[in-house]
Amino acid sequence: xxxxxxxxxxxxxxxxxxxxxxxxxxxxxxxxxxxxxxxxxxxxxxxxxxxxxxxxxxxxxxxxxxxxxxxxxxxxxxxxxxxxxxxxxxxxxxxxxxxxxxxxxxxxxxxxxxxxxxxxxxxxxxxxxxxxxx
Numbered sequence: 001x002x003x004x005x006x007x008x009x010x011x012x013x014x015x016x017x018x019x020x021x022x023x024x025x026x027x028x029x030x031x032x033x034x035x036x037x038x039x040x041x042x043x044x045x046x047x048x049x050x051x052x053x054x055x056x057x058x059x060x061x062x063x064x065x066x067x068x069x070x071x072x073x074x075x076x077x078x079x080x081x082x083x084x085x086x087x088x089x090x091x092x093x094x095x096x097x098x099x100x101x102x103x104x105x106x107x108x109x110x111x112x113x114x115x116x117x118x119x120x121x122x123x124x125x126x127x128x129x130x131x132x133x134x
Contacts, residue, residue, distance in 0.1 A: 007032075008088075010025055010028065014053060043069060054078065057075060
């Protein structure tokens with residue numbers, strides 16, 4: 001069974017104006033598959049990206065780099081940039097849990113002897129460990 005690589009599509013965009021200008025990063029999406037597939041999706045997103053600044057763009061230039069794309073947008077007074085990169089996702093502290101393997105889900109429950117408490121009620125209910133509906 002081969003595992004597919006998960007790629008993170010990241011954009012770093014100029015935020016703010018004047019002396020308050022800074023770069024902010026955002027993960028746009030995750031792509032499972034080859035690096036080429038991830039780059040193709042990243043290019044699609046870079047071409048359609050409309051940054052917050054400048055509000056009156058005069059010129060847009062999209063440049064391919066070694067690991068993604070650079071979008072340079074000239075405004076009336078300043079130039080703003082958005083860097084799009086693709087990288088292999090190595091860790092994610094908020095990732096959903098991996099699905100349980102099918103074999104583990106369909107395995108029958110282990111045999112447990114029927115224990116009765118002092119009132120004659122089973123300690124382990126009959127429905128516990130059942131995988132399907134009756």
